[in-house]
Amino acid sequence: MPSPDVLLVGLGSTHGLRVAEDELAGSLHRAGAEVVLARARRPREVRTFALTDLGWALAARRAAAGALARDDPRAVLYLTTTAALLWPRPGAIRFDAPAAANRPGRHGIWQRPLERRRLAQAPLLVPQDPGALAEAGAPPTPAIVVPIPVEPSAPEDGAGAPERDVAAVTYAANPAKKGLDRVLAAWDVARAPGETLVVAGLHGADRDGVRYAGTLPGPAFRALLRRARVYVTAPRREDYGIAQLEALADGCRVVTTPAPGPYAALPLLAGGVGWVADDALLPGALRSALDADEPGYAARALAAIAPFRRAAVDRVVAERLLPALLAGR
Incomplete structure (x- = not known):
């Protein structure tokens, strides 16, 4: 079996993250890419944010290393900054908010400096919103904003719409x-x-x-x-x-x-x-x-x-993200 074009390394730690990860995998697939999604296994619960992030970062490293042992993808895309902190191989980084903003003080004592290095080392950043890039300190790494797709959950013509009770x-x-x-x-x-x-x-x-x-x-x-x-x-x-x-x-x-x-x-x-x-x-x-x-x-x-709709996001992925991910190989 040929190696995949893109390895996605995700945490899948919440329902929202799993949905976002699946959406991006689907969008890349519709753009013609062969995609593998490797998710971290949930670590044991601990009492602090710093230790929680360490557990997830180690779990993401294991998931990425296992996938890389089986395949040699043309590109690797880590789906959060936490997933990228202990990466076994450099890759692009997708994120909604950096530790620089949501892990203040002791909560991000080790994550923030390592995150700065990873954002500078990555070949590409894929923030979900321009504001996330600004909170990361606007690193010089090339960046492409790719939102999370959102679609109506019922027919757009309103057929069968319930009363707003x-x-x-x-x-x-x-x-x-x-x-x-x-x-x-x-x-x-x-x-x-x-x-x-x-x-x-x-x-x-x-x-x-x-x-x-x-x-x-x-x-x-x-x-x-x-x-x-x-x-x-x-x-x-x-x-x-x-x-x-x-x-x-x-x-x-x-x-x-x-x-x-x-x-x-x-x-x-x-x-x-x-x-x-x-x-x-x-x-x-x-x-x-x-x-x-x-x-x-x-x-x-x-x-x-x-x-933010799927068709618009698919265009960004097909026309900008996938070519940028594969440009180095």
């Missing part, structure tokens, strides 16, 4: 980072009698107007977005904003606070398809979105995410 949804698998406390405070002010906020990604005690849905598989979360009038979030930091883009794809109005981080969805939301407000004005923005009545909103939101 859920007032609002938020995602809070990491409640502090996602600002759940700020969302709940705004909800308590903004909600009308009978309206319910569904909190996905987290278990909790239901109360009047708030229901916890726990961890949901991807299709179930998207089904919830199709039923919701509003998706609301108040992140303290946003590395990408995939849930916001998914909400737009499914015609759900999006309310957010501005946040540091690459936050790829924020320019779209601030540009007219969302409601963006600081903490003090969040209840009013949320109420405005709940009361909005624009029959054409779903179509307008879908048009706004055109650069």
Whole structure:
């Protein structure tokens, strides 16, 4: 069997990462490349971010080394900076946010300096958003921005669309980072009698107007977005904003606070398809979105995410990314 064109080395540590990894593998395959995706095996859980990253970096090294022992790919693409930290062979690096930004202080004591070296040594960087490249310090390495593709989860003609019988949804698998406390405070002010906020990604005690849905598989979360009038979030930091883009794809109005981080969805939301407000004005923005009545909103939101749709990403991969990956061999 001939060697693959591209070896992808991923962590697969979360549902979102696995989806993004599979999407890129599929896009490269549609561009005509033979692709192998090697995923790290989950390491044992430890108590600190520094040790957690070390465990995943070692697991990614083992996955990459095993794949390289079997094949001699023309290019290697590490799908996070963590996967690249202990690489057995240099390769391109894809990332949403660097350790330089999301591992402050002691949490990134060893990752940040090694990450700087890897970003400088890599033949190519593949950030998911230009903001990620800026947070990495704009290294001189050539870079190609390749977003995560987002598609509607139901037919675009609206056939069989459910009634939007859920007032609002938020995602809070990491409640502090996602600002759940700020969302709940705004909800308590903004909600009308009978309206319910569904909190996905987290278990909790239901109360009047708030229901916890726990961890949901991807299709179930998207089904919830199709039923919701509003998706609301108040992140303290946003590395990408995939849930916001998914909400737009499914015609759900999006309310957010501005946040540091690459936050790829924020320019779209601030540009007219969302409601963006600081903490003090969040209840009013949320109420405005709940009361909005624009029959054409779903179509307008879908048009706004055109650069993030699969066809647009496939063009970038076929015309720019794959030729750049294979240029050295």
